[in-house]
Amino acid sequence: MRHIIAKLLAAALLLCGCAQTKAQNDMKNGLDGNWPVGSLNTAYAKYFIGNSHLASLAEGEGKLPVHNVTFEPGCRNNWHIHHKGGQILIVVSGKGWYQEWGKPARELKVGDVVDIPAEVKHWHGAAADSWFQHIALSVPAEGASTEWLESVDDAYYSALVPGESKSLVAYFSATGTTAQAAKDLAKATGSAIYEIVPKEKYTSADLDWRNDRSRSTLEMKDPASRPELRSTLPSVKDYDTIYLGFPIWWYTAPRIINTFLESLDLDGKTIVLFATSGGSDLGDTAASLQGSAKGARIVSGGLLNGRKSEEELKAWAQNAK
Ligand SMILES: Cc1cc2nc3c(=O)[nH]c(=O)nc-3n(C[C@H](O)[C@H](O)[C@H](O)COP(=O)(O)O)c2cc1C
Numbered sequence: 001m002r003h004i005i006a007k008l009l010a011a012a013l014l015l016c017g018c019a020q021t022k023a024q025n026d027m028k029n030g031l032d033g034n035w036p037v038g039s040l041n042t043a044y045a046k047y048f049i050g051n052s053h054l055a056s057l058a059e060g061e062g063k064l065p066v067h068n069v070t071f072e073p074g075c076r077n078n079w080h081i082h083h084k085g086g087q088i089l090i091v092v093s094g095k096g097w098y099q100e101w102g103k104p105a106r107e108l109k110v111g112d113v114v115d116i117p118a119e120v121k122h123w124h125g126a127a128a129d130s131w132f133q134h135i136a137l138s139v140p141a142e143g144a145s146t147e148w149l150e151s152v153d154d155a156y157y158s159a160l161v162p163g164e165s166k167s168l169v170a171y172f173s174a175t176g177t178t179a180q181a182a183k184d185l186a187k188a189t190g191s192a193i194y195e196i197v198p199k200e201k202y203t204s205a206d207l208d209w210r211n212d213r214s215r216s217t218l219e220m221k222d223p224a225s226r227p228e229l230r231s232t233l234p235s236v237k238d239y240d241t242i243y244l245g246f247p248i249w250w251y252t253a254p255r256i257i258n259t260f261l262e263s264l265d266l267d268g269k270t271i272v273l274f275a276t277s278g279g280s281d282l283g284d285t286a287a288s289l290q291g292s293a294k295g296a297r298i299v300s301g302g303l304l305n306g307r308k309s310e311e312e313l314k315a316w317a318q319n320a321k
């Protein structure tokens with residue numbers, strides 16, 4: 001009998017020890033331990049970078065689907081859109097981020113509520129150095145669905161710094177060179193990044209500058225040409241500085257840059273131009289774009305040809321303003 005009691009006591013101590021270890025681990029992880037973590041979220045893993053966990057708080061017929069989502073440090077979901085019905089997030093533990101397309105990332109802490117409207121492209125996830133938990137409530141709607149899109153750029157995510165000043169890198173790139181410079185610059189300056197996408201993509205025939213009938217030649221010959229944009233415009237109200245990048249075409253900015261500038265309210269903003277080229281510099285591009293950016297101060301930042309180090313880009317951005 002004494003033997004059995006001793007065994008039971010040992011088992012109880014062991015269980016107690018485990019519970020304590022879990023709570024201690026949760027606290028160490030930055031979770032307060034009050035909310036269920038659930039199981040590894042394997043079903044949606046392909047739409048996440050890093051590990052997430054899912055605990056169902058309510059689901060089933062006649063119920064509002066409520067989940068608690070736990071993100072390990074560095075874990076975030078891909079850009080996605082909730083169609084028809086939005087989603088509400090309530091942060092219950094740890095630190096994280098939420099971002100809507102074209103807007104700066106918003107820092108999230110316990111008690112924050114994010115009301116995600118339907119049809120808005122966004123992502124959410126943990127801070128790089130913290131676990132993160134939010135309750136997710138799906139707004140019920142007939143025919144509701146989620147469209148999963150590209151992952152959040154690694155360079156951009158790792159450059160997110162809480163409390164940093166808000167700037168945007170917006171760029172157009174026909175063949176990828178300016179895109180690389182833009183990504184490096186966004187990482188170095190902790191800026192959000194936005195790609196200016198033409199409604200009609202430029203083919204290599206379109207880009208043939210030796211052909212005086214090619215699309216790019218015709219556009220550049222006509223100062224009134226305004227190629228249409230495919231992308232939804234960014235909301236620029238939260239940015240003071242916009243780094244605007246493009247390839248030099250015929251010694252100046254492609255006409256789609258005029259389309260972009262004329263589509264936004266840029267009053268009071270500083271726009272720092274950067275470009276890549278085969279050798280030509282920005283020349284009088286800043287002056288020629290001024291008419292398309294009413295009320296903004298346009299600064300000729302310079303060429304970013306060739307990969308630059310983070311330190312070089314930081315110094316470049318500092319001097320450019
Ligand atoms: C239509 C067209 C015109 C160009 N005009 C110039 C030019 O005037 N001076 C120059 O140095 N490079 C010129 N280039 C080269 C591009 O500026 C250069 O390759 C740039 O890095 C491409 O950037 P992207 O890959 O982001 O499109 C031209 C390229 C194209 C397609």
